[in-house]
Amino acid sequence: xxxxxxxxxxxxxxxxxxxxxxxxxxxxRLPQAMQRLHAPTKATTIGVGAALLASSLGDLPGGGxxxxxxxxxxxxxxxxxxxxxxxxxxxxxxxxEAGDTxxxxxxxxxxxxxxxxxxxxxxxxxxPDHPVK
Amino acid sequence: MRRLFPHPALSLAxxxxxxxxxxxxxxxxxxxxxxxxxxxxxxxxxxWPERPRMKRPFDFAAYVLIVLWDIVVANFQVARIVLxxxxxxxxxAWVTVPLDLRSLEAITLLAGxxxxxxxxxxxxxxxxxxxxxxHALHAPDPDAVRDEIKARYETRLKRIFE
Numbered sequence: 527x528x529x530x531x532x533x534x535x536x537x538x539x540x541x542x543x544x545x546x547x548x549x550x551x552x553x554x555r556l557p558q559a560m561q562r563l564h565a566p567t568k569a570t571t572i573g574v575g576a577a578l579l580a581s582s583l584g585d586l587p588g589g590g591x592x593x594x595x596x597x598x599x600x601x602x603x604x605x606x607x608x609x610x611x612x613x614x615x616x617x618x619x620x621x622x623e624a625g626d627t628x629x630x631x632x633x634x635x636x637x638x639x640x641x642x643x644x645x646x647x648x649x650x651x652x653x654p655d656h657p658v659k
Numbered sequence: 660m661r662r663l664f665p666h667p668a669l670s671l672a673x674x675x676x677x678x679x680x681x682x683x684x685x686x687x688x689x690x691x692x693x694x695x696x697x698x699x700x701x702x703x704x705x706x707w708p709e710r711p712r713m714k715r716p717f718d719f720a721a722y723v724l725i726v727l728w729d730i731v732v733a734n735f736q737v738a739r740i741v742l743x744x745x746x747x748x749x750x751x752a753w754v755t756v757p758l759d760l761r762s763l764e765a766i767t768l769l770a771g772x773x774x775x776x777x778x779x780x781x782x783x784x785x786x787x788x789x790x791x792x793x794h795a796l797h798a799p800d801p802d803a804v805r806d807e808i809k810a811r812y813e814t815r816l817k818r819i820f821e
Contacts, residue, residue, distance in 0.1 A: 545734055552741035561751055563780055564796040565741055571775065572734040594679045608774035608781065615782035615794065624782070628792060629755045631785035641786040 528587040535580045535587075542576020549573060558625050559618050567611045575600055663697065665704040668711075670696035711764040711820070718819045725815075729776040737778055740797050752801040754779075754793040756808055765820040766791075772812050779804060 552565025582596035616639045618624040631637060664670050677692035678684070713719060740749065756773075760766050770781040770791060778796040785792075798804045 545738060548738045548741055552737070555741060555746070556749070557746055558751065560780075560782070560794050561749065561796055563794070564737060564778060567774055567780065568730075568733050568737040568778075571730060594682060598676065598679050604775065605771070608771035611774050612770070612781055612783075615780060619783055624794075625751070628783075629753045631790045631792075632755060632757060633785045633787050633789040635786040635789075637783045637792055638786045639783050 531583070532587045535583055538576045539580045542573045542580070544573075545576070546573025559623050560615070560625050563611055563614055563618075567607055571603065571607060574603060664700060666700045666707065666710060668713075669700045673699055709763075711762065713819060714821075715819050718815065722812075722815050722819065725811075726772050726776065733776050733778065737796065740778070744797070749797050750799050752795050752798045752804075753782075754795055754798065754801045754804050754808075756791045756793050756805050756813075758789050758791060758813070759809075760813060760817055760821065762820045765816045769808075769812055769816055773808060776812075779808070 549565045549568070553562050556562045556565060578596040578600050582593050585591060585593065615624070619628070619637070619639045628637060628640075635641065673696040674689075674692040677695060678688065681688050758766060758769075760769060766784075766788070770784070773779050773781045773791070773793055778798070780794045780796075781791055782794050783792040784790070793804070793808070795801060795804050
């Protein structure tokens with residue numbers, strides 16, 4: 527039985543490693559900057575996730591305990607990966623390296639990254655002390 | 660009470676998180692977790708004035724499972740595109756996703772979900788917060804991508820949060 531678990535963990539590790547490798551290969555192969563953003567956000571997630579799963583269950587065959595810390599790592603990975611991807615995308619948009627022209631928002635306002643800061647409100651004209659004659 | 664714990668759910672999550680982190684069930688750790696659960700929400704509450712209302716927590720659990728499953732599927736799809744699709748056949752497209760959601764927490768979750776799932780990536784938001792800019796890695800039909808995001812994720816989030 528334990529042998530089955532060990533083989534299962536080994537398979538998860540190798541599979542995850544393959545996905546991480548594919549994600550890195552995607553960085554090399556995809557031609558556009560925005561396309562390259564896809565590879566690390568997806569394929570790496572399952573690569574790291576598989577490594578964490580294996581690490582979490584890894585002590586079980588030897589009679590060790592189930593470890594919960596890996597699940598925290600996975601949770602924080604899911605929370606932070608979209609944010610770093612969003613910032614990379616916004617940087618590409620701002621630098622004009624995001625490829626094709628962006629579609630319209632259809633809301634009447636531009637995309638947040640591209641909106642010019644609103645003009646400074648002009649100072650109130652000074653109220654003259656004496657009515658102008 | 661409300662002033663001491665502006666986000667009760669966040670405080671509870673911090674306690675659970677602390678015990679998962681130390682993996683030792685002692686009184687000292689409970690005290691430490693309690694201190695963290697009080698201080699951190701207080702320090703950050705200025706940036707999070709409203710309390711999110713989650714109306715259907717069980718629906719949210721189901722949503723998490725759906726997203727995790729989609730992430731696994733997404734990995735296989737993206738891997739296939741990366742490995743086998745000739746470069747000039749990859750049809751990347753920008754998609755505008757108009758939002759029906761208004762809750763900030765729900766929109767954040769939707770944007771994160773889009774980034775983690777099949778071949779799509781949230782790139783920006785309209786200045787008024789009523790639309791998301793999504794980049795699709797391979798989408799011969801961009802409108803279908805938009806409809807799927809709205810049907811599969813947004814309607815569920817709307818039911819959970821609004």
